[in-house]
Amino acid sequence: LGETPLAIQYPSLYRIVQRREAFVATVLQSTPLNIQFRRTLIGNRWEEWLHLVSRLMEVQLSQQPDKLRWKLTRSGEFIVKSMYLDVI
Known part of the structure; x- marks a missing residue:
């Protein structure tokens, strides 16, 4: 849900939740x-x-494995040049 973890988006809830390590999929089951x-x-x-x-x-979870996506390129693949350009 967005670009940041739910723990950061809802810190007051995260501080009082019983099981902090719970996955969203487990909670939604x-x-x-x-x-x-x-x-x-x-x-x-x-x-x-x-x-x-x-x-x-509104979330529809699938059985497909998660994928990493590099935000600094259009393809989503890591390229050293993209990181270099972002750093400078």
Whole structure:
């Protein structure tokens, strides 16, 4: 969901989640979602949770393996020159 990990996008939820190592796919496998928090979600945390869940409901996971994609080239493949140009 975006360019940054969910832990960075939702830090207040990440700080109180029971299992920080859980994969999104594992959480999405069951209804209700397979996730537990160490505290009750109230106020801003509740609003963040609702926002996150609404975003997750749009995700369609596949059985295909993940792929690495290099953002500095159009092809998505790593090229030393692209890294050099980005550094300078």
